[in-house]
Amino acid sequence: MALFTKRRAGAVASIAAAAALALTACGGGSDSSSGSDKFEVAKDVSISGSPTFDKMKSAGKIIIGVKEDQPGLGYLDAATGERSGFDIQIAQWMAASLGFGSDKIEYKAVDSAAREQAIANGDVNMYVGTYSITDKRKEQVGFVGPYFVTGQGLLVAKDNTTINSEKDLDGKTVCSATGSTPLQNIQQNFPKVKVTSFDKYSQCVEALKNGQVDAVTTDQAILIGYASQDPDKLKVVGEPFTTEKYGIGIPKGDTALCEALTTTLKDGNATWTKIYDDTLGKSGTKVEQPTPDACS
Numbered sequence: 001m002a003l004f005t006k007r008r009a010g011a012v013a014s015i016a017a018a019a020a021l022a023l024t025a026c027g028g029g030s031d032s033s034s035g036s037d038k039f040e041v042a043k044d045v046s047i048s049g050s051p052t053f054d055k056m057k058s059a060g061k062i063i064i065g066v067k068e069d070q071p072g073l074g075y076l077d078a079a080t081g082e083r084s085g086f087d088i089q090i091a092q093w094m095a096a097s098l099g100f101g102s103d104k105i106e107y108k109a110v111d112s113a114a115r116e117q118a119i120a121n122g123d124v125n126m127y128v129g130t131y132s133i134t135d136k137r138k139e140q141v142g143f144v145g146p147y148f149v150t151g152q153g154l155l156v157a158k159d160n161t162t163i164n165s166e167k168d169l170d171g172k173t174v175c176s177a178t179g180s181t182p183l184q185n186i187q188q189n190f191p192k193v194k195v196t197s198f199d200k201y202s203q204c205v206e207a208l209k210n211g212q213v214d215a216v217t218t219d220q221a222i223l224i225g226y227a228s229q230d231p232d233k234l235k236v237v238g239e240p241f242t243t244e245k246y247g248i249g250i251p252k253g254d255t256a257l258c259e260a261l262t263t264t265l266k267d268g269n270a271t272w273t274k275i276y277d278d279t280l281g282k283s284g285t286k287v288e289q290p291t292p293d294a295c296s
């Protein structure tokens with residue numbers, strides 16, 4: 001596969017994700033979320049000093065914000081009602097570690113621009129959906145992680161010969177999701193690029209297919225999921241040109257919850273690897289679980 005150029009760790013992780021998505025996106029649901037629990041559900045969990053955990057406990061369920069239009073990461077099959085992908089399994093693993101099995105998870109689709117508010121308002125108890133850890137977002141929410149590292153990439157029409165990397169974007173129209181780090185990067189650092197934005201990446205992909213935009217930009221792992229759904233029309237070009245570290249969004253200041261989930265991530269390398277192998281790692285490319293940051 002032409003994409004296997006090792007430039008830096010972020011790029012390698014992203015490429016692995018990308019290649020795997022080609023498999024998971026059309027694989028037929030081996031990582032679906034329905035049915036019996038994939039992860040051992042912890043019993044008698046108590047986390048003292050966590051308002052978020054207390055809220056979940058009294059509600060008897062956990063509300064998790066996700067994406068549902070990102071094949072291989074966070075995807076809802078409208079026909080079967082099954083959710084699949086790396087993020088979905090990470091969410092299920094975290095929920096199980098807190099004592100909530102699959103039947104006690106309520107998923108809420110939350111777009112990129114709405115994540116901070118959804119977490120801060122308490123509409124979701126946590127968020128798992130290609131959510132990059134940034135200092136700006138940390139002003140409003142807490143993060144557990146990173147649990148995955150990828151980088152910004154480009155998706156173009158299969159027959160496009162003019163855009164081969166981010167260096168070819170001047171004068172072109174590029175689409176990304178409102179409130180996302182890739183959109184911000186283009187707006188700040190690529191002044192000659194025309195920008196279109198939608199709430200969802202799937203809307204950008206539609207615009208690309210209709211010829212309304214020249215490229216879609218976001219994390220390469222996400223883009224390869226779209227390319228693999230429509231390989232006759234779409235392709236990913238270039239190498240990742242940023243580093244995006246995915247975190248689990250939680251309410252700001254809930255250090256006790258952060259500590260508990262960070263411990264789960266740290267002690268769960270075997271589980272992480274299993275999730276990776278079952279989703280993004282289906283390409284056969286190995287990446288290491290990133291070391292989660294300490295909670296502050």
Ligand code: GLU
Binds near residue numbers: 129130132179219244
């Ligand atoms: N990881 C980037 C972000 O958090 C892009 C993907 C997304 O919008 O979910 O903004």
